[in-house]
Amino acid sequence: MDSFTRDGLVFDVRDGGPADGEPVVLLHGFPQDAASFTAVADRLHGTGLRTLAADQRGYSPGARPSGRAAYRLRELTADVLALLDAAELGSAHVVGHDWGGIVGWALAAWHPERVRTLTALSVPHPAAMARAFVTSDQALRSWYMGLFQLPVLPERLLLAGDGAALRRVLLTSGLSPELSEHYVRRMQEPGALSTALAWYRALPLDARDPVGTVRVPTLHLWSTRDFALGRTATEQTRRFVDAPYRLEVLEGLPHFIPELAPDRVAELVTEHVRAHG
Template identity: 40%
Template sequence: MTRQSEPTTTSETGRPLLPSGIDAASTERTVNGVRLHVVAAGDEAAPLVVLLHGFPEFWYGWRAQLEPLVAAGYRVLVPDQRGYNRSEKPDGVGAYRTRELSRDVVDLIASEGHDRAHVVGHDWGGMVAWDLARRFPERVDRLAVVNAPHPTAYLRQLVASPEQLRRSWYVAWFQLPWLPEVVCRYHDYRVLERALRETAAPGTFSDADVARYRRAWSRDGAITGMLNWYRAAARYPPQQSTARIDAPTLVVWGEADTALLPSLAVDSAMFCQTTRLEVLPEVSHWVPHEAPEWLSDSLLEHLGEP
């Protein structure tokens, strides 16, 4: 079910969220039994691209890619994934299992009247994209993943690499009950602000950007919903698979990622039948923010003519 509302070009404070050239609308879609807030732009009859954000972001993390994709002739959907910002935040860790997250995207594609879509994911959005392409290959035309390892590659690295295990310390900490929520909310979400600013190139996230993220984090249930993605991954780990991804895949990796080793990019690309690997030196985990024009151009090249 789709419900359309007014264009969402401004925030609650009146500040612009999207480039003025974008005719984007804020919609609500009921998918997989959960209500998602989705920003939609472009001709409804055009080929479909779905952009999936990661932690601790929301749809706003893909704002720089919307205009180039729409201008090139694509229909673009950018959801707040379940647990985030204006989307529903179901109770219980089990609601955030990877299989539920990828099923959300299957139903989101269907809500547009499409059988297939190009799917692009960053961070946790990339993990969902990997699972979607593995379990529902008939739904994915082309796949692009930005700084998100293939699940099997990641689990292998955790076992084999003490350095990757050290970098993943926060995943274990997020498994604790209630304490991570308290710490994340403390001092006006200072920990989450640092997670953005201190792992990115200086100036990547402006004060206005951070204010918008704080607004998203402050919504009822958002912090627990966001953290439950990590808790579900530990309690209900995705099934390891060595099957190769059928969809032509672009893997993009900011080499200065503080949480994920660059070798994960190479390992992940090996799980694809057809892949193009792009490693960006001196770019952090936040590729969509630090190299937005380059990423948009690379996505357009990978997706091809609409």
């Protein structure tokens, strides 16, 4: 399958690997798209796993509804359920990075019957993140989330000068010039950056709909040079998982784990899937 629909929205999908392989859903973060998992997916295919990597809501050109309410976490998780339904899958292994990891945490907590295992890259459980805001330097690390609540200004700042600021952030975070340019060009598509930022702008709407305890086998990867996510929330995450849980710390690696460490990610995901499939 190369696409699926939900409520009139059309989502682009990269479906690869053996059709009868254990299914793994790959969920990207900001400001990426399914290309962030290309190298990981290629390696997973080599181990006999099938992957489904979607350009999520706001990123697929055919799925960019207006208004921040359209980007509440309940909508984002419902999109993944629609992907599973379209692929005729009762459940799948879920791997998410950055915002895709938040979707993964919520999906595993709210719909455990659809999630065989969870692998969260970089992001802690949302409840651990919330606690870390008042017990560590996490609020300082997350300063940009406040900026992104403002209308118009973040778009102008990030895309000024043909996307120079966004490009600089991506390059200094370790991404290749090719991938950095790809992500900048995607965010320059009509309406793309605003709908990607709508994920952040919808956060106040999610405050009364917390993500609860996760009860599926969970693998959590965190990298020590992550500029946005600190150690405190990472280490508190295990308190919100009532199932086999493993934390893997990647030393010296920046935030963009799928692109920068595809061999290690694929190795750990394959091991996790085989152990709990």
